[in-house]
Amino acid sequence: MDLTFTEEEQAFRAEARTWLEANVPRPALPSGDTREGFALHKEWERALFDARWAVVSWPQEYGGRDASLMEWLIFEEEYYRAGAPQRVTQNGIFLLAPTLFELGTKEQRNRILPRMASAEETWCQGWSEPNAGSDLAGIKSRAVRDEANGGWRLSGQKTWTTRGAFCDRLFGLFRSDPDAERHRGLTYFLVDLHAEGVTVRPVERLDGDEGFAEVFLEDVFVSDRDVLGAVHDGWRVAMATTGSERGLTLRSPGRFMAAAARLADLYRAHADHADPTVRDSVVRAWIDADAYRWQTFWTVTRLMDGGRTGPEASLVKIFWSELDVRLHETALRLLGSRAELVDGEDAGWMKGWEFSLSGPIYAGTNEIQRNVVAERVLGLPRR
Amino acid sequence: MRDAVRTFLEHECPPKVVRDAWTNDTGRSGLWRRLGEMGVLGVLAPEARGGFGGDYLDLVLLFEETGRAALPEPIVEHAAVALPLLDNGRVAAAAAGDLTITVVPPSGLVPYAAGADLVLYDGEFVEPGALSLQPHESVDGSRRLCATATPPSSTNVAASDRAALGVAAQLVGLADRMLTMTVDYAKERQQFGVPIGSFQAVKHHLANVALALEFARPLVYRAAWSIARSDDARSVHVGMAKARASEAALIAGRVALQVHGAIGYTTEYDLHLFLKRAWALAASWGDAARHVDRVGRAILDTDMTPEEQ
Numbered sequence: 264m265d266l267t268f269t270e271e272e273q274a275f276r277a278e279a280r281t282w283l284e285a286n287v288p289r290p291a292l293p294s295g296d297t298r299e300g301f302a303l304h305k306e307w308e309r310a311l312f313d314a315r316w317a318v319v320s321w322p323q324e325y326g327g328r329d330a331s332l333m334e335w336l337i338f339e340e341e342y343y344r345a346g347a348p349q350r351v352t353q354n355g356i357f358l359l360a361p362t363l364f365e366l367g368t369k370e371q372r373n374r375i376l377p378r379m380a381s382a383e384e385t386w387c388q389g390w391s392e393p394n395a396g397s398d399l400a401g402i403k404s405r406a407v408r409d410e411a412n413g414g415w416r417l418s419g420q421k422t423w424t425t426r427g428a429f430c431d432r433l434f435g436l437f438r439s440d441p442d443a444e445r446h447r448g449l450t451y452f453l454v455d456l457h458a459e460g461v462t463v464r465p466v467e468r469l470d471g472d473e474g475f476a477e478v479f480l481e482d483v484f485v486s487d488r489d490v491l492g493a494v495h496d497g498w499r500v501a502m503a504t505t506g507s508e509r510g511l512t513l514r515s516p517g518r519f520m521a522a523a524a525r526l527a528d529l530y531r532a533h534a535d536h537a538d539p540t541v542r543d544s545v546v547r548a549w550i551d552a553d554a555y556r557w558q559t560f561w562t563v564t565r566l567m568d569g570g571r572t573g574p575e576a577s578l579v580k581i582f583w584s585e586l587d588v589r590l591h592e593t594a595l596r597l598l599g600s601r602a603e604l605v606d607g608e609d610a611g612w613m614k615g616w617e618f619s620l621s622g623p624i625y626a627g628t629n630e631i632q633r634n635v636v637a638e639r640v641l642g643l644p645r646r
Numbered sequence: 647m648r649d650a651v652r653t654f655l656e657h658e659c660p661p662k663v664v665r666d667a668w669t670n671d672t673g674r675s676g677l678w679r680r681l682g683e684m685g686v687l688g689v690l691a692p693e694a695r696g697g698f699g700g701d702y703l704d705l706v707l708l709f710e711e712t713g714r715a716a717l718p719e720p721i722v723e724h725a726a727v728a729l730p731l732l733d734n735g736r737v738a739a740a741a742a743g744d745l746t747i748t749v750v751p752p753s754g755l756v757p758y759a760a761g762a763d764l765v766l767y768d769g770e771f772v773e774p775g776a777l778s779l780q781p782h783e784s785v786d787g788s789r790r791l792c793a794t795a796t797p798p799s800s801t802n803v804a805a806s807d808r809a810a811l812g813v814a815a816q817l818v819g820l821a822d823r824m825l826t827m828t829v830d831y832a833k834e835r836q837q838f839g840v841p842i843g844s845f846q847a848v849k850h851h852l853a854n855v856a857l858a859l860e861f862a863r864p865l866v867y868r869a870a871w872s873i874a875r876s877d878d879a880r881s882v883h884v885g886m887a888k889a890r891a892s893e894a895a896l897i898a899g900r901v902a903l904q905v906h907g908a909i910g911y912t913t914e915y916d917l918h919l920f921l922k923r924a925w926a927l928a929a930s931w932g933d934a935a936r937h938v939d940r941v942g943r944a945i946l947d948t949d950m951t952p953e954e955q
Contacts, residue, residue, distance in 0.1 A: 267875075527946055534946075543935075546942035550865075550886050557864035578860045581853075630846075636856055637849030641829045644844045 268337070275330070276337045282314055283345035294614075295351040296474030301429040304351040308382035318356055318380045325376040332563045340517035344524075351426060355379040355386030359434045362451075362503050366492045375453070389421040389435025389454070389478060390501070396423075397631050399436075400445040400498070404480065406437040406452065414486040415439065417452060420479050423625075427476025428465035432456055436497045449497035453489040454480070470617035514583045516556040519590070522615075523552040526594055529612070533597045544593040551586040558582075574639035577632040584622030584629060591616035647698075648707045651686060655715035661916040667718035668787030668919075672761045675718050679743040686712075687725050688741025696738040702808075702870035706815035710866075713819025716923045718788035720758040722812035723749035727805050728766050747771070751809065751931055754797030755782065757789050766805075768798040786922040807884045810931040811873060814866050814884075814891035818859065820924045821891075821898035825855045827917060828902040842905070851901045858897050862890035882944040889937035892928040899924045 268276070288307060293300035311317040312326055320335040321327025330338065350356065356379065363372055378384040395401035404419025417437050424433065433454045440448030456463060460483035466475040492500035530537070530545045558579070566572065594612040595602040605613050623629040637643045658677055667673050681687050689705050691697020698704065705726060712721055728747040729740050739745045749766040750756040756765060759779055764771045779792035829852060832843030842848050869887035872880035899921040903910045910917045928934070 530946055542942060542946065543938060545946065546938050549945055550889065550938070550941060551861075553886060554861040554865050554890060557868045558861050561864045561867065575860070578853075578857055581857055582861055630850070633850045633853035634846065636853040637843075640856060641825075641852055643829065643832060643849055643852065644841050646840070646844050 268333075272333060272337060275334050276341060279316065279338050279341040280345070282316065283341055283347055286310060286314070287345045287347045291346065292348045294472050294474075295349055296426060296468070296472035298429060298473070301351055301426065304348055305382045305385070307348055308350070308352050312381040317352070317382075318360070321360070321376070321380065325372070326380040332566055333560075336515060336517070336559060336563060339515035340520060343515075343517040343521035346521070351429075352379065352382050352385060354388050354425065355384075358388055359386055362434075362491060362500060365503050366500055368488075370488065371453075371491065384432055385426070385430040386432050386434060387424050387427045387430040387456075387476075389424055389433040391423045392420060393422055397628050402436050402438055402449060404435075404437045405441060406439040406450055406485075408439075409484065412484060412486075414484055415450075415452065415490070417454065417480045417483045417485055420477065422475075422477045423466075424463075424476045424478050425474055425625075427456070427478055428463055428473055430456060433478060434491070436501055439497070440495050443495070446498040448495050449501075450494050451491040451497035451500040452485050453491055454483065454485055455489075458483050458485075460484075469620070470614055516552065516559050519552040519555055519583060519586060522587070522590055523549045526590055526597075529594055529597050529609075533599075537597050537599070541593060541596045544589070544596070548586065548590040548593055551582075551589070555579075555583060555586065574635050577627075577635040578640065580626060581623075581629050581632050581636070584619075587619040587622050588616075591619045647685070647700075647704065648711060651684060651708050651711045652714070654680075654684060655711055655717060659715040659717050661716075661919055664716045664718055664788060664919045665916070673718055673758060673788045673790035674761070677717070678719060678746060681719070681721070682741060682743025685741075687721070687743050688729070688737075689725060690729055691737050691741040695734065695741065697741045702811065702874040703867065706811065706866050706870040709812050709815035710819040710822075713816030713923075713927075714823045716788075716820065716823070716920050720746065720748040720762070722809055722816065723747065723757065723766075726808045726812035728764070728771070730808070731766065731805065732771070749805075749809065750777075750794055750798055752797060752801060752806070753930070754794045755791050755930075756794060757784075757791055759792045760790060767794065768800055769802060784926055786919075786926045788919075788923075789926055803881060806931060807873060807881055810884050810888040810937070811866070811869050813927050813931050814862075814869070814888045817891040817895040817924065817927050818863050818866055820920055820927070821855070821859050821862070821895040824895075824898040824902040824917070824920050824924070825852065825859065827920070828852060828855075828898075828905050832905055848905055851905060855894075855898045855901050858890075858894035862887070862894040865890050879944070882941055885932075885937040885940040885944075888932060889934040889941070892934040892937075895924040896928050896934075 292303045292307065295301050295304035308317060315326060315328055318325065318327045319330040319338045322329055360376060360379065363375060379386060390399060392402055392404060394403065404417065404421065406415040406417050409416050419437065421435055433456055435452060435454065436449045437452055438448055439450035460481045462479040464477045465473040466477060468474045526545055526548055530542065591612060595616055598609055598612060601609065602613060604610060638645055659675055663675050667675060685698035686708050688697030689700045689708055693699040709722065724740065724747045727749045729737065732740055736745065740747060745763045746761065747764045747766065748756055748758050748762040759765050759774050762774055765774050765777060767777060778795040782791040782793055784791050829843065832848055832852065833841050835842050865887040869883040872883040902917055903921060906917055909915050
């Protein structure tokens, strides 16, 4: 096991750092989960794409740099270290794109990926429904064959669709075989949200942003070329995506390392009047971020040697989501009675705390993840 | 090498050997010379002096196995702390297991001093007879402890780091062993007509142990790597590793006992051998709180950034 960075990796880090320092927007952009913030974020994403930093791990033909997993991690560390904006393109880039690379057709990749990377077309995910959350196999939205037009007609309701009110397209699962139950008879569709029959209703989230949406579909036509993977095989196709979501690509360690460094700064600023027991929590947040970094390096080393991520990804999802909650909780303790302020220079911590609370819920609740760990990592019996 | 040591200890150091060490004269396994032959004692010694010629990553991988077996020997003291300080003339004998060397930690509570050939005390190798030693009983009956009249007056930071690293590796092995034992038990033990491991409350306990272990182990490997290349921040890295390994072993033990129920609360069952070793080692060479404090002084009282560590 070699844990040193190569000269190429160090040069890559230096190039990323230089570009980011010169180009990261100052002051920071407003939240990308608001309409005006989203538009500004798309401009930033376009700048990233033009400099070929939007999708470093992708092949060059789609706007990437063919970067290794290690280089991707280095880029992420530099990205968050520089205080660069959240990625409003992330659901497309980190959830849909890996599935397209694995199971999409050449035509789909050529048509979709460059526009996704440049943020000309933004994507949201359509998994959850009012009665299918943790129990995702309970999906009821349906797809009916339209043979005459060479496609499908989608009807039903998707919900908790992050940035659904601003995005252009949605990827999700629909029941294409009405007689099949649970995981069978589902198909993975790519849906144009501007198409006839689509109604999007924004839903205000706990943190006050219109980041959520309900998406209603009534007889929406989707062409055969927008079926991803085989018809009725959607569950398997979707699981390829959630594997990467829970695993490496949704939350890179760089994000938490940057947050731990900001927390340490906050501690130094408030140490003289903070509760003395809070210091311990600050240090533990730092150690958590560091542990996450090294666990990731270890995993990446294994992957670069030809391994694959499996149910261990559930451990990772539990860890980063709960570390994020503890980290923000610690920041609020440092701020004390000023923590409730959502204006002024420290307002980001309350906002961050609110957002961190979604982590143990989305992408599979941590209760479900602990079941996955127990059953598929440790081998305990299902009921 | 790691696999060979694991197999060797599975055969030669089953729980019965650990249990016997509670009541025999020395508290030890009788495997010392064979560990020397395998290269475990001399893992850090150069091959020219009869050692394995390994580095600190080899050391933590092997020590994890000694923890998994709850090997009752002063192997951290001997192989990780004392051997690198030994004069060249005695390295070969130490690597072969012809000598046993133990170390007085900052607490002054030294394990296995009575039967040792040499004791490292305040930077000097002395014979045990030269020290005034007061025997004590440990909660772990195989750990034969003595107190020195006064604790060491100075701290060798590098030696303490090696000790904490070695113990951290053993704690990871202990945690893994207790998790495995408990998962096996939860698959077999039936209540209400089903294995107790099918209950979500039990699953979540065990998932929490897997979580603690998954994120402690890489910190131990990283600390070993930092010591191997004399990284400036190696003491900070050792602190993180020992803190998280101590916590992982303690939660593994706590959950193991709870999931086993009353059978785990007996000394007839083997769990207590591992549990009590974990309690002793989690606090030795600095408990989690002490190491978190040490990390805190390095990161909060300076301007270190995460990437620079």
